[in-house]
Amino acid sequence: MNAAIGIAYLIASLTFIAGLRFLSSPVTAKLGNRVAAAGMILALVATFFYKDLTNFPLIFVAIVIGAVLGSGSARMVKMTAMPQMVAIFNGMGGGAAALVSTLEFVHLTSNGATLDHSQGLTIALGAAIGSISFAGSIIAFAKLQELMPSNAYQFSWTKFANAGVALILVGFVAAITIGSSSHLVIAGLLAVAVILGLVLVTPIGGADMPVVISLMNSLTGLAVALTGFVLGNELLIVAGALVGASGTLLTQLMAKAMNRPITNVLWGSFGATSVAGMELPPGATVREISVDDAAVLMAYSQRVVIVPGYGLAVAQAQHQLRELSDLLNDSGVEVKYAIHPVAGRMPGHMNVLLAEADVPYSEVYEMSAINGEFPSTDVVLVVGANDITNPAAREDPGSPIYGMPILNVDYAQHIIVLKRSMRPGFAGIDNPLYYNPKTAMLFGDAKDSVQKLVAATKNAAKPRDSKRKEDGRLAATKA
């Protein structure tokens, strides 16, 4: 590696750090991504000046194929499908890291040479971790894309089976560390690591996928850093370590938001236990509300809190929702949005949707900031959210989600729930909120329901609006 390439890599490393820093503020986030992308292009161009680099046509064709497929699918996919896109691209990175480690293994052992222990260990770990991330991310993608059932399941023997597979993998890593140069051993290692990734993620329910994607993201970072060790490339070490650290931090934040240690996500059984749910009082019924009644209820209240969930993302109702909140705002209702940290399928999923609809950040509140306000809230409008509002998490020690922090919407005066049907949420458990006498259900597609609410609110808000104008005129004449 000559000095010019080294300097280009150094600059690229700095752009990655700067990019992440800029990504931490909404104002500079766009710039941050551009800065990091520019650094990436610099690093890629510099790499072509490596001494003794051959196979240019092959490399070029492969890059073009990846670029066209990658940017094409990323451009075409709907905003709701973003989480699984991150999962699949992450899996590609993990797979690439595993293949790079494998090739370096073949390259270093080509002339009957043996690896020293540190080389063997970094190559084996890079190949293993990359493969686990590859397989795990593809399962996460398939679950979110609903190509396979997203429910959680756990048998008593899965833990032992997983532990067994992990032990075999450790055996392969050890074999390469102590100097095995057999191609069969590295192939076996890759196969077992892929199997481990599959069996590790398959039993995990869709509700936990954000945590899983974040974990896989940090694993890929680690695998990339390991390939950096193998190739003696500081750029890869810096970038991989940055991603490994951030991914770990994000994973912890998410697991914390669900009050579930990461080990619990991986080896627990969210929603896989027999679904008992909270004991419902005998004769508990679900109350339905008409669109007009719901609109009047909101238009004539002081404070309304909107709780968005995954259903909002599916229905793509964010623009209609903003129209509704604007209408309410204009007629003097104080409207706030309450965001649960794990609402949707990724952390910040709801914020992205609301930002798309230009909802001002000043109206958007995080769980800890708004949970104290529900008792003084007149109406809570729950749009396609379920588990994050389930009071069983607070009150029923027998519930599978017991202990998960929730939005205390049941403390409000009235709760209106927009929901497609009585189907349980992603965790697969019943929600006693719907049987609360204060709760009224408005069934239907979220977009459709919100649209109807907008129309009805226009009518409902009129008298009050004109009264406000009269008051204003009165005040003006008095002055």
Add this chain to the structure above:
Amino acid sequence: MTELLLGAYVFLLAIIVGFEVIGRVPSMLHTPLMSGTNAIHGVVLVSAIIVAGQAHDTSTRIIAFFAVVLGSLNVFGGFVVTDRMVNMFHSRPGERR
């Protein structure tokens, strides 16, 4: 050994930088951040190009080809997805209306 030790220094310092830089990110930017870090580890494409450039027989060329395709997917897909996400944060906080 010195090279490994140097790598370890770089690795550990980068981890500390990673924690420091990311610790300040508000939760609403967690999705774009995850997506952005996902694009950054696409730098694995650099290593894929290097190993592809030293492949000498058909089987390693085939594996190298796939490594470059996967790395390229990670880089280009990752940055485009992130770009689409951060494009939504165009207005300054609370500035609308």
